[in-house]
Amino acid sequence: MSPSFHIPYILPTALLALALVLKFPTFLRASRDPDVRATTLLLTWATAVLVVITPVNIERLNVLTGIPNIAAPWAYSFLTAFCATGLTMIMRWREEPSERRRRRMRRVYWIYAGVIAALWLTFLLADVPTARIYDLDTYYAGTPWMREHILLYIAAHMVSSLVAVSMLWKWFPEVADRWLKSGVVFLQLGFASGLVFDAAKLAAISARWSGRDWDVLSTQAAPPFALLQAAFVALGFLVPQAGPFLQKWIRDQRDYRRLAPLWRAVRVLAPAAAQARFGWWAPLDLRLVQRQQRIHDALRVLTPYFDAALHRRARQAAQAVHGSRKAEGIAGAVTIRAAIDAHRSGGPPPAHPHAPHLGPVVSNHIEDIAAALHHPHTVEDVRRRAVTTESANSHA
Known part of the structure; x- marks a missing residue:
């Protein structure tokens, strides 16, 4: 990847950040709602991944911390947290609340928390003195501990994508709500893009092990699919929640404006009781x-x-x-x-x-x-x- 590839990071990062900002007031009002918490966390992790993996930010982290390649465990940890949150949200949507569902979700969180701990451990054990901004995965593909570090994040990501695609494929025919069905389609596209990302990374790393140079798969072919996954998955979780809200808002806005002439005509009359005053910031x-x-x-x-x-x-x-x-x-x-x-x-x-x-x-x-x-x-x-x-x- 070259610096000319920096620009594609801006759009999905901005969209995710905007979605997170728009979701934050809902989070403050309903922070105890598990779905609201999970959606906010998902957007947070996805935004964090894209912020960290932007080449200019990788270089900034190296300079600020003085630790070459420190962006790798940060980015891969956020990506792993994103995978865990995505899987548990699909479970929330597919299954009715039950003790079995809670156990399965806790198991997912513990497994991926273990993966994150292993990512930091393998990075600390690895000897990676040369900062690599664009080709870290292939450059260190044969380095002890860093090799395991790279394979670990790819494996965790691939497993979560495969499981998610499988669950969504089985669930799709059962979905009746059109907003939820649209969300499932976006999720399928997103996790499928993630599988393409993983395949390109593994092919480039395997080529390094056999002495061939397929780095272009890792540095240029894979990143666009990572960006697509982040955008599609975020849309997949947002559309079922934002769609009905937006539909109701449009209907209310239409009714509010439609009633304006009649409201203006009758407001010359003194109200029967004192009216509460609402500003334009009121819902x-x-x-x-x-x-x-x-x-x-x-x-x-x-x-x-x-x-x-x-x-x-x-x-x-x-x-x-x-x-x-x-x-x-x-x-x-x-x-x-x-x-x-x-x-x-x-x-x-x-x-x-x-x-x-x-x-x-x-x-x-x-x-x-x-x-x-x-x-x-x-x-x-x-x-x-x-x-x-x-x-x-x-x-x-």
């Missing part, structure tokens, strides 16, 4: 609930002022031009605007005998009314025609 779903509640409170205040005759004429006028689907919303918008004007005049509610019965009808079409208020000219046109019809009937 969107909380602000949506408050907006919906404010609208319903205002409609209860306006119910005695609803003019059933006006509502009927407005619906008939709207049906003639816009069809029955939009007519109910437009008629409701006309009725609410008239009720607001009557309420603000300060007098008692006029005698509208059917107003109490009209209240639920209007409340059940809030979204249609809000949609109609997005087109105030249409509402005003229907209101004028409804009033004209009333005048014509009264003269007749």
